[in-house]
Amino acid sequence: MKRRLVIIGIGGASCSGKTLLAKHIRRALPSGATIIHQDDFAPPVEQVPYSPDFPDLQDWDDPPTCILWPEFRDTLRHVRSTGVLPEVHQSHDHLNKQVEVEIDSGVFERARARFTQIEAxxxxxxxxxxxxxxxxxxxxxxKAIVDMLDIRIFLRVPHDILKQRRDERQVYVLQTGGVWVDPPNYFSNIVYPAYVKAHADMFESGDVENGQLATAWEERVEVLRPLEGAEEMTKAFESSCEAICQAVRKGKGTELD
Incomplete structure (x- = not known):
């Protein structure tokens, strides 16, 4: 039997709910899915630069340096050519605390039924x-990463909600087994400015809060606006599943063999 690879990308700011959404979608897919967490490609602590604006703070969020981009690209290229992760790949996502937000069971079952039919x-x-x-x-x-994603979903969450969630989370587990705890004002000084820098080109006038999608991105990404609670996560899940189903029906994906 031939295999078709479909890679779904879910982006968004720290604490936007992207990992939780990814796990809900994985549960809905009858044959399951492999999740690749970009956080697993963060550099070791000794390679994280200090902020030029706040010299006492290591900057884990600046787009050019917060990810080991060559390793990340190589991993996705390996997946696209073989359908499997490199043997050396390891994830530490299971060590991080995650707030669980359930979704409506009826919506979930309808999505699962649609995916079941697509796979059949x-x-x-x-x-x-x-x-x-x-x-x-x-x-x-x-750009190289974006081009390797068959379906692109972006979670656009307002500043105040992101800040509240980040303040509540605080602690992040590092690949080395250590932990990172946000210093005071880290979200305002480092995290949010880096989020704007990473996504300004996606929106007109660089307005990540309220701007319209820039023309170059209109056909490339589905923008969702999940806010708080199960109702909003259910909407994001439902919209994501709809976008995935439509894309697959249109033939998105790569034939592996």
Missing amino acids: DSHARGESIVWYIVDGFVLFWD
């Missing part, structure tokens, strides 16, 4: 779908 139709054509989901806080910064 593919099998009838002699094809199986290999699903990958990539989530990341600077996922759309690098």
Whole structure:
């Protein structure tokens, strides 16, 4: 049976809900999916530069340096050519605290039924779908990465909600087994400015809060606006599944063999 690879990219600011959304979508896919977390490609602590504006703070969020981009690109290229992760790839996502937000069971079951039908139709054509989901806080910064994503979803969450969630989270587990705790004002001084820098070109006048999608991005990304609670996450999940189903029906993906 032939295999078709479909890579779904879910981007958004730190604490926008992208990893939670990715896991809800994975649960809805009958054959499951492999999630690649961009955070797993953060540099080791000794390679993280200090902010030129705040010399006492290491900057884990500046787009050019917050990810080991060559390694990240190589991993996605390997997945696109083989359908599997490199053997050396490891994730530490399971060590991070995550706030669980459930979604409406009826919406979930309808999405699962649609995915089930899509996979059944593919099998009838002699094809199986290999699903990958990539989530990341600077996922759309690098053009080579963007081009390797078949479906692109961006979670656009307002500043105040992002700040509240980041303040509540605070602690991040590092690949080395250590932890990072946000210093005072880290969100305002480092995290949010880096988010704007990474996504300004996606929106007219660089307005990540309220600007319209820039022309170059209109056909490339689905922008969602999840806010607080189960109702909003349900809407984001439903819209994401709709976008995925439409894209796959139109033939998005790469034939592996």
